[in-house]
Amino acid sequence: QVQLVESGGGLVQPGGSLRLSCAASGSIFGFYVMDWYRQAPGEQRELVATISSSGSTNYADYVKGRFTISRDTAKNTVALQMNSLKPEDTAVYYCRLTQRSRAYWGQGTQVTVSS
Numbered sequence: 001q002v003q004l005v006e007s008g009g010g011l012v013q014p015g016g017s018l019r020l021s022c023a024a025s026g027s028i029f030g031f032y033v034m035d036w037y038r039q040a041p042g043e044q045r046e047l048v049a050t051i052s053s054s055g056s057t058n059y060a061d062y063v064k065g066r067f068t069i070s071r072d073t074a075k076n077t078v079a080l081q082m083n084s085l086k087p088e089d090t091a092v093y094y095c096r097l098t099q100r101s102r103a104y105w106g107q108g109t110q111v112t113v114s115s
Contacts, residue, residue: 001026002024002025002097004022004095005023006022006094007020008109009093014085017082017084017085018085020036021078022034022095024097028099029099031053033097034071035047036049036050036069036095036096038092038094038111040088045094048080049080051071053073078095085111086113090114093108094106
């Protein structure tokens with residue numbers, strides 16, 4: 001089993017920044033992919049950013065240039081630096097780890113962008 005715990009959410013004004021973190025523990029093997037998803041009220045969960053075990057990254061178009069995903073493989077953590085936040089970024093953000101074709105989710109952390 002794998003456990004994921006997110007932290008770092010909160011309330012921020014438009015244009016501000018937040019840094020989310022996700023710590024993974026449990027039966028973690030060498031090669032895995034970590035992602036950040038988000039889900040706004042009444043909306044489907046959507047992919048925000050992905051980072052592979054080799055460090056390659058991919059971003060949704062709506063966050064490119066504003067968000068940065070990074071990972072510390074030794075510590076099994078992944079972070080999402082979010083800059084220039086907009087009200088439409090308001091959502092619950094979830095961390096996901098995929099290994100051996102199995103996906104594990106965290107409990108989510110709320111991000112609210114509002115003045």
